[in-house]
Amino acid sequence: MSKTGLGKMILKIIVMVIILFVILGPLFGVVLWSFAMKWYWPHPIPQEMGLKYWSEVFHRGRVLDSILLSLEIACIVVGLSLIIASPAAYGFSRYRLPFEKILLVLFLMPQAFPQLPIFINIAAIFSHYHLTGNMWGIIFVHTMASLVFSVWIITATFRAIPEELEQVALNLGASRLRTFFTITLPLAVPGLIASAIFVFLWSMGEFTGAFFIGAPFIQTAPVMMYTAAMGYNMQTASVVALILMAPAIIFMVVIEKYLKAEYIAGLGG
């Protein structure tokens, strides 16, 4: 092996170790915590392990409810976000809209300020309209905030679709609507899926908004996790954390397996 080869190899190993330490280290702790029955300092591993907290999560109403609530909110937010973002993104990508800059700034607004004061204000406003303490307030806030990245991602997707592909359809006699649904939308599927995944994961993990608008009547999974950890119930918090990670891992596998082969190859041609 040459000198540079060896150097590269060592560098690679160091980088891998750091990655393992940074990502898998905490993860390992969380996994251990989720099975721990008794774990007192300074023992490196729990003295007693068991499935009690896992089974509790799936049986006891409060924790399971929070996870189901988060799932429900995330799914509705994904749907609304796609329905609102797609036409807007199409407009941005194809037409010179009169107030394009202003509209774009409006979409980007929610990310431009510190979250905490915004959400406290929103909570105050929402309470007038009976949007606090229930699911719809959270859905509203999540949808608005998620438009920032869904409009962004989907606009880029539409821009990448050559206009000529639509013009051929018009040229052959298709209406604009039909062209959109048979040509543009199918070609945008990878971007729509990417956007949906992103919004889904973000909504599942969002804490601040869900906390201020949902509290104290409803608890999403992240809020549940937070309160559990605050009450030194590390086990319940760890189990919820692991469950919240599941979708991300599932999506990663799905993207790797299907999106690449089917669409990315097809779009290249």
Place this chain on the structure above:
Amino acid sequence: MATVVTKGLKKFYGDVHALDDVSLDIEEGTLLAVIGPSGSGKTTLLRSIAGFVKLDAGKIYLDGEDITHVPPEKRNISMFFQNYALWPHMTVYNNIAYGLRLRKYNKNEIAEKIRWVLQLLDIEGLEDRKPSQLSGGQQQRIALARAIVVEPKVLLLDEPLSNLDAKIRLRIRFEIKALQQKLRLTTLYVTHDQEEALSIADKVAIMHNGKILQIGDPQEIYTKPATLFVADFVGTNNVIEKKGYVRDGVKFVNLGKLVLQAPPNVDVNKVNIVFRADEVEIERRNEEIPGYDYRFDGTISGKLYMGFKFRYEVTVDDENKDIKVIVNSDKDFSIGDKIGVFLKKDKVFIF
């Protein structure tokens, strides 16, 4: 009757005159080729006829009907896009069937028509493939099939051969011509390749900076170019710019010992002498060739072997020592040989 008539089409993009007063007719069942260098407005012309350009002025008629403001989907004019624009998410079959389904044919009729067009273009067996699994030549044919299978009133072709290898290009050129004649398709064919245009067109239009400079049948364009640009653009040409002079009210220009009379409308300070490398003959200095009208002398200063011919660079014996011309000949000379260059009167253009 002319199927397509355009009258005074104008389209400006800022200062760029993409179309500048373009008027032309395409007779039913004929092929009109528009040639011009890149950026001359050819694609803009096609896109206007297809309905994708908002014109600044002018009218377009199809079968006598004003279609200037008819949206593209209602025109029944098929356009072949320069880079094919096949839909990557559909199979070849579905790409071709798209226009047929819109025309409400039933399943069997669609299958029948697709079989017919695939056979016509010699691309059977590709139905289930995706465009990304096809070669450039196959993609080109699928795009052509998709355009003609709907039996359009007019076919617009935007540089259909420009993305193909030189070898296939020549073959497909003849196939497109045969296809167009067989189906009697009214066709507007756009290209930057003058040889391609002259060989397949019924009529040729030369375009430059958004203007049509000349329209005529291919021979007419080749033998009677109306402007310097047309003469220079068609064929492999020598363009010599010289200062002329006036004697007894007649304009002249000299090339070595050769005295040429220039038409009355030229600018004497800037006379252009144009002739084609293939339409001159050369011989040793002390010999003559009968049947030629003009002669000037020169020295061979460069030589290329072209396979079937030699290509010579000849430095002209003129008071301006920098004048060099290109001559193709099958005679074998060496660099430094003193020769005479012979021309025919109607093969020399002076602008």
